[in-house]
Amino acid sequence: MITYEKTTLSNGLTVLANRDRSSRMAAVNVLYKVGARNESPSRTGLAHLFEHLMFRGTKQVPDFDTPLQMACGENNAFTNNDYTDFYITLPVDNIETALWLESDRMRGLNLSEEACQIEKRVVVEEFRQRYLNQPYGDVNMLMRDMLYKVHPYRWSTIGKTPQHIEEATLDEIHAFYNHFYQPSNAILSISADLDAAEVFALAEKWFGNIPNTPYTKPTIPVEPEQSEARRLEVERDVPATTITIAFHMGDRLSRDFYLGDIASDVLAGGDSARLYERLIKQQRLFGSVNAYISGDVDCGTFTFTAQLLPDTTEQQAEEALWAEIEELKQGRISDYELDKVKNKFEANTLFGEISVMNKAMNLGYYEMIGDLPLINREVDIYRSLQATDIADFSQRVFRRENSSTLIYRAKR
Numbered sequence: 001m002i003t004y005e006k007t008t009l010s011n012g013l014t015v016l017a018n019r020d021r022s023s024r025m026a027a028v029n030v031l032y033k034v035g036a037r038n039e040s041p042s043r044t045g046l047a048h049l050f051e052h053l054m055f056r057g058t059k060q061v062p063d064f065d066t067p068l069q070m071a072c073g074e075n076n077a078f079t080n081n082d083y084t085d086f087y088i089t090l091p092v093d094n095i096e097t098a099l100w101l102e103s104d105r106m107r108g109l110n111l112s113e114e115a116c117q118i119e120k121r122v123v124v125e126e127f128r129q130r131y132l133n134q135p136y137g138d139v140n141m142l143m144r145d146m147l148y149k150v151h152p153y154r155w156s157t158i159g160k161t162p163q164h165i166e167e168a169t170l171d172e173i174h175a176f177y178n179h180f181y182q183p184s185n186a187i188l189s190i191s192a193d194l195d196a197a198e199v200f201a202l203a204e205k206w207f208g209n210i211p212n213t214p215y216t217k218p219t220i221p222v223e224p225e226q227s228e229a230r231r232l233e234v235e236r237d238v239p240a241t242t243i244t245i246a247f248h249m250g251d252r253l254s255r256d257f258y259l260g261d262i263a264s265d266v267l268a269g270g271d272s273a274r275l276y277e278r279l280i281k282q283q284r285l286f287g288s289v290n291a292y293i294s295g296d297v298d299c300g301t302f303t304f305t306a307q308l309l310p311d312t313t314e315q316q317a318e319e320a321l322w323a324e325i326e327e328l329k330q331g332r333i334s335d336y337e338l339d340k341v342k343n344k345f346e347a348n349t350l351f352g353e354i355s356v357m358n359k360a361m362n363l364g365y366y367e368m369i370g371d372l373p374l375i376n377r378e379v380d381i382y383r384s385l386q387a388t389d390i391a392d393f394s395q396r397v398f399r400r401e402n403s404s405t406l407i408y409r410a411k412r
């Protein structure tokens with residue numbers, strides 16, 4: 001169990017504190033509630049660009065990394081469709097270095113023309129190397145565009161096209177920063193051997209004077225229910241043909257998330273799971289196969305993906321995946337399979353609670369999704385799931401009319 005206390009500063013910053021008496025390290029996590037879902041369809045990729053820009057330094061501290069290294073700290077960040085997260089670990093005695101740096105870049109970021117141009121070039125090059133010039137690099141983009149018609153999940157975190165970043169003006173970049181990078185849109189979570197009162201006092205010292213500009217949160221359009229099967233076939237210069245079949249499912253706070261998560265582990269949770277055992281070892285249809293959920297805050301997806309062996313036809317591949325789906329619909333899951341994946345989740349949860357970094361990050365995440373106490377309830381939720389629940393989930397979600405299929409064909 002992760003213990004915590006919570007407060008909100010007068011400028012709207014949410015502060016969460018976990019006391020870890022077993023470690024001399026501190027974890028400082030700042031989560032901004034902005035991701036690709038908050039972008040305009042005509043100017044995508046800005047959330048990811050800011051993940052880079054936040055390390056460009058400020059007017060007060062031109063080099064972000066040097067003072068942190070002097071304090072024996074490490075840091076990193078990531079962006080997804082729902083939020084952007086920055087995290088630092090360092091000795092607890094040096095925690096104020098992390099708070100000083102994070103508070104400074106919350107409102108004092110260097111957004112000069114030179115800094116923005118440098119990071120824009122970095123992001124555009126990343127787009128080209130990882131998505132346009134990489135084998136299978138555009139699979140996720142093709143799937144998103146097929147799955148979503150109105151919701152901003154229809155583009156990846158990197159954006160829809162590199163031109164959106166190349167053409168972003170300095171005014172647009174400043175507006176994005178001023179809109180989203182402010183106290184009321186952020187969550188500061190700290191795990192360290194400090195009591196909550198001390199954490200809150202430090203948060204007030206370093207963040208309390210940062211002004212907050214109230215803003216209206218944009219309305220995210222709701223994706224309409226899919227009513228017919230979608231299909232796309234493309235040909236690319238890749239080693240092997242792949243097939244991807246994805247289905248819409250419930251959001252992160254729905255019961256569907258847990259049912260989809262446990263179903264994906266039954267199917268693909270290691271070399272002893274169904275898809276590997278049956279479709280790779282026994283039937284020898286695929287070189288690799290997987291099943292996973294997106295875990296998005298809004299309604300997410302359940303995806304099957306497989307790489308075909310040279311002698312496997314596309315028809316055989318689809319039929320084999322749908323056969324596994326049909327078996328799930330019948331509720332044919334043994335107690336052993338269920339217990340194995342439940343035990344795995346509980347073990348991963350307990351192991352994750354050892355790390356101050358994991359605790360700080362998880363506190364910020366569960367606060368962001370709107371149910372902080374859920375951080376300590378999820379093991380019980382997984383334990384409560386039965387084979388009949390997974391069958392019901394499969395019957396509701398794995399419907400042909402709810403499917404989107406991508407055949408990513410290797411050139412002959």
